[in-house]
Amino acid sequence: MSSSIAIETGPWAGWRTWPHDTFESGVGPFYYRKDTDGRVVCRFVAEPRHMNGGGFMHGGCFLTFADYSCFAICEDVTQGGPAVTVNLSGDFLSSAQVGETLEATGEVTRAGGRLIYVRGLITANGRPALSFTSVITRVNRKPKEQA
Numbered sequence: 001m002s003s004s005i006a007i008e009t010g011p012w013a014g015w016r017t018w019p020h021d022t023f024e025s026g027v028g029p030f031y032y033r034k035d036t037d038g039r040v041v042c043r044f045v046a047e048p049r050h051m052n053g054g055g056f057m058h059g060g061c062f063l064t065f066a067d068y069s070c071f072a073i074c075e076d077v078t079q080g081g082p083a084v085t086v087n088l089s090g091d092f093l094s095s096a097q098v099g100e101t102l103e104a105t106g107e108v109t110r111a112g113g114r115l116i117y118v119r120g121l122i123t124a125n126g127r128p129a130l131s132f133t134s135v136i137t138r139v140n141r142k143p144k145e146q147a
Helices: 022-027 059-073
Strands: 031-034 040-045 083-092 101-112 115-124 127-138
Touching: 022 059, 031 059, 040 059, 059 083, 059 101, 059 115, 059 127
Parallel strands: none
Antiparallel strands: 031 040, 040 101, 083 127, 101 115, 115 127
């Protein structure tokens, strides 16, 4: 993952984001920060474009946010080095609607060698919405430049 940047103005001042991930930037943008106790918190506000045909947050949006959150949660372990998701699993617990704040927290449950194991929970306005687990692997090479 490339280096994150600090947001200095507006409603997300004090938060960080990765502006170089074009997919997540297009879906989000998503933000994260470390609380004073060292806990990583990720957050975004649901918009109409995040909803499915039934008016609830699309499952793909939930899982994209979970994936983003895993990298924020394990940032101290990866030290910003390149890594990719090799497994992501989620259990949907409730839905989310336009205007609700989605927040993810979690922990690294194990890290050694190349593999990093993460688990977390996404809430929608404080309601549990998605529990997730992930396995991330560090990679030793840089991605090819896009033409």
